[in-house]
């Protein structure tokens with residue numbers, strides 16, 4: 001994988017760049033729709049390409065390993081062949097998911113023992129087998145096996161957890177570098193900065209991650225309940241340490257405001273379940289602000305969901321009709337709202353990229369944050 005830094009904003013740390021993978025190019029800043037179990041929930045591949053114009057989507061090691069399982073995925077020739085998405089894919093390593101299985105997992109130096117949330121079967125994830133699993137899934141970018149420390153946690157927990165994540169990272173790199181891709185294209189391993197919200201730990205972790213000299217770097221352990229200003233402060237000084245010539249991926253973020261503020265702090269890649277999860281309960285992000293479509297006020301508003309956004313779904317369906325579908329809990333409601341919200345998120349990061357290239361990103365961001373976060 002190659003990263004070309006195309007422009008750094010004069011008034012902020014925002015960057016425009018281009019990632020080139022064996023499954024195609026990614027223009028950054030970019031938002032990556034989350035496709036946990038091999039599908040972006042309620043969204044067809046055709047809509048991902050046409051309306052949403054997604055460039056890369058996420059899968060999750062934990063879920064795909066449990067269902068459909070490695071033999072089915074390998075038999076298909078990997079996830080790209082299995083779900084038909086022939087552009088880039090990134091898989092998270094499963095660390096974050098098994099840690100959220102609070103009472104049915106046990107952490108040790110070896111790895112994490114856990115019970116499947118599906119059938120209670122017992123499994124063990126180690127840095128080594130998580131690399132092997134992600135080789136079988138075949139994502140273009142795979143994540144190191146880390147512990148996402150809970151928030152809040154005390155300094156000693158954060159320190160011990162970060163140090164274990166660093167030892168696990170060495171084991172991930174050794175295993176990954178000793179194995180090949182299974183399907184004839186190359187994969188890249190991204191390490192993940194941890195350290196909770198403790199500045200000295202975060203600096204230590206960022207320096208260790210940068211030293212690994214991998215093709216991209218991620219910031220984990222954020223968007224776990226900490227205040228937004230703590231998140232921004234952490235990103236700011238971590239990005240001063242992560243190399244300029246590698247993409248920076250902020251995991252699990254966020255609202256439109258979080259994304260624009262983090263772009264200004266030098267983040268290039270984002271993923272979050274918010275646009276799809278909130279869509280399923282009727283929260284719409286639009287170029288005019290945030291709409292709770294269940295609200296009575298939209299019941300006879302026959303205007304398109306968002307006429308300035310472009311894309312079939314956002315202009316073909318009216319607010320009144322989508323409200324009706326949501327109130328009836330119709331399956332089509334989830335589809336329309338999910339495609340719309342993802343179209344908005346990709347539009348937003350695409351606009352950010354254009355304004356970074358045009359040189360007026362900071363002024364644009366100030367106006368845009370206010371506008372898109374307004375509750376309508």
Ligand SMILES: Nc1ccc2nc(N)nc(O)c2c1
Nearest residue numbers: 096148220221222223251252
């Ligand atoms: N907020 C998040 C979301 C996903 C994560 N995935 C991994 N592997 N590690 C983290 O710290 C994450 C944090």
